[in-house]
Amino acid sequence: xxxxxxxxxxxxxxxxxxxxxxxxxxxxxxxxxxxxxxxxxxxxxxxxxxxxxxxxxxxxxxxxxxxxxxxxxxxxxxxxxxxxxxxxxxxxxxxxxxxxxxxxxxxxxxxxxxxxxxxxxxxxxxxxxxxxxxxxxxxxxxxxxxxxxxxxxxxxxxxxxxxxxxxxxxxxxxxxxxxxxxxxxxxxxxxxxxxxxxxxxxxxxxxxxxxxxxxxxxxxxxxxxxxxxxxxxxxxxxxxxxxxxxxxxxxxxxxxxxxxxxxxxxxxxxxxxxxxxxxxxxxxxxxxxxxxxxxxxxxxxxxxxxxxxxxxxxxxxxxxxxxxxxxxxxxxxxxxxxxxxxxxxxxxxxxxxxxxxxxxxxxxxxx
Numbered sequence: 469x470x471x472x473x474x475x476x477x478x479x480x481x482x483x484x485x486x487x488x489x490x491x492x493x494x495x496x497x498x499x500x501x502x503x504x505x506x507x508x509x510x511x512x513x514x515x516x517x518x519x520x521x522x523x524x525x526x527x528x529x530x531x532x533x534x535x536x537x538x539x540x541x542x543x544x545x546x547x548x549x550x551x552x553x554x555x556x557x558x559x560x561x562x563x564x565x566x567x568x569x570x571x572x573x574x575x576x577x578x579x580x581x582x583x584x585x586x587x588x589x590x591x592x593x594x595x596x597x598x599x600x601x602x603x604x605x606x607x608x609x610x611x612x613x614x615x616x617x618x619x620x621x622x623x624x625x626x627x628x629x630x631x632x633x634x635x636x637x638x639x640x641x642x643x644x645x646x647x648x649x650x651x652x653x654x655x656x657x658x659x660x661x662x663x664x665x666x667x668x669x670x671x672x673x674x675x676x677x678x679x680x681x682x683x684x685x686x687x688x689x690x691x692x693x694x695x696x697x698x699x700x701x702x703x704x705x706x707x708x709x710x711x712x713x714x715x716x717x718x719x720x721x722x723x724x725x726x727x728x729x730x731x732x733x734x735x736x737x738x739x740x741x742x743x744x745x746x747x748x749x750x751x752x753x754x755x756x757x758x759x760x761x762x763x764x765x766x767x768x769x770x771x772x773x774x775x776x777x778x779x780x781x782x783x784x785x786x787x788x789x790x791x792x793x794x795x796x797x798x799x800x801x802x803x804x805x806x807x808x809x810x811x812x813x814x815x816x817x818x819x820x821x822x823x824x825x826x827x828x829x830x831x832x833x834x835x
Contacts, residue, residue: 482542485535489525489546492518498550499804502665505553509586509628510658510667516554520584525556527582529697530564531575537697537762541704541755548708551811553665555586558625561701563587563633566694570644570681577631577646577681587646588629590620590671591691597820598695600635600642600688605673607636607645607680614680616647616673624818626669627658634678641685645678653677663814664807693765695819696772700758703775706783706815707751713783713790713808714744720794737793744789747782754778766832773829780816780825787812 496515497504504512520526527533529540540561547556564581566589567574581587593602605618616636623632632647632654647654653676656669682690718741721732731737758771787809791798798805816822 482538485539486542486546488523489519489543490549492523493546493550493552496552499807502551502553502807505664510625511553511555511586511628515552516556517584519554519556520560526560526584527564527578528560530560530568530578530582532578533582537700538759540697540701541759544701544704545708545711545755548705548811549712551665551709551807555588555625555628557698557701557705558588558666559586559629561698562589562624562694565697566591566633566644566691567681569690569693573681574644574646577633580631585630586625586628587631587633588623588626588669588671589633590623590626591633591635591695592620592622592819594621595820596622596817597824598635598691600691603635603637603642605634605636607638607643607678612677614645614678616645616653616676616678619670619672621670622659622818623669623671624666626656626671627667629656632671633681634673635687635691636678638685640683641688642691643683643685643687644681644690646681647673647676647678651676661814663810665811666814692769696765696769697762699772699776699819700755700768702815702818703751703758703772703779704755706779706812707748707755709808709811709815710744710748710751710779710783710786713786713805714741714748716804717741717744717790717793720797724795740789740793744786747786751775751779751782770829770832773825773832776820776825777822777829781822783812784816 501512525543528535528543559581567577591598593599605616605620607614607616629649631649634645634647635642636645653674655672658669661668721737722730724731754775758775761767761771791805791809794805797803
């Protein structure tokens with residue numbers, strides 16, 4: 469697949485980017501990188517160094533970086549194919565896109581993200597959804613500066629972050645702050661996650677000192693705009709995972725024999741594989757449509773919601789079918805099917821499931 473160029477790159481350059489990321493992930497062992505994660509930072513440091521610093525993907529889609537939403541989608545799709553355990557989505561996309569909406573005050577933070585430093589976005593409410601009216605983190609000004617208090621759950625890559633990008637309620641509304649992870653008022657509690665390759669954390673702020681990036685309640689617009697772009701990237705990752713599940717299932721169905729025939733020749737298996745293909749291609753169309761809306765914030769918000777509805781449900785259903793169609797093998801720890809199922813379920817709930825995005829879509833369309 470070649471995504472429509474969004475920032476002056478032609479199709480050949482997008483294909484070259486795809487091939488580069490795919491080769492780097494293959495050299496890292498593909499899904500084996502997830503299984504290697506131990507007590508370290510929760511991501512593959514070697515692969516992330518290669519992708520972010522040597523290849524230069526740490527600043528992809530950011531000011532002073534390279535590319536746009538099409539390039540980000542290409543990278544996320546390839547990372548999603550092998551469940552690459554790197555903080556591209558958490559740092560470059562989630563935190564980075566919000567920082568990009570904060571203007572000149574965030575230039576130093578954006579530069580750090582481009583350099584490969586891990587930033588984490590803390591904006592979710594108790595349900596893991598971005599709802600400005602339900603934020604549990606507050607900020608008040610003191611003679612020493614802004615002080616933040618409260619807790620933010622479900623922070624992607626929170627345990628590995630050097631800096632947090634935090635949305636907090638102030639007297640003027642909601643604004644965005646950066647808080648160093650080393651601040652004595654920051655307490656990070658790693659949480660058990662279904663997805664083995666994308667750790668999350670509960671981050672609690674008890675008098676942590678923050679640096680303001682927005683003022684007068686402008687944080688709502690900054691976070692919302694950044695998340696719309698991030699949701700498209702997440703949809704592309706889900707597309708990559710769904711495609712990988714379909715590919716491995718087709719290969720297995722062609723090789724596994726029963727009653728002297730490949731099970732892929734049985735009508736019931738054929739129909740289920742055809743349904744998987746249909747959902748993959750529908751998800752692909754949703755991603756392409758969202759990428760094409762990059763320059764229109766209103767259209768992008770609607771397209772991002774649609775993409776999350778389709779891609780989240782498609783990946784989850786396809787991952788379930790992958791486990792089932794692999795028979796007893798699909799239920800084993802040694803097979804990769806469960807890794808994709810874990811990622812599918814976790815991704816579908818990240819920043820709200822399909823029902824949340826349906827509600828938002830209805831609001832955007834005035835239904």
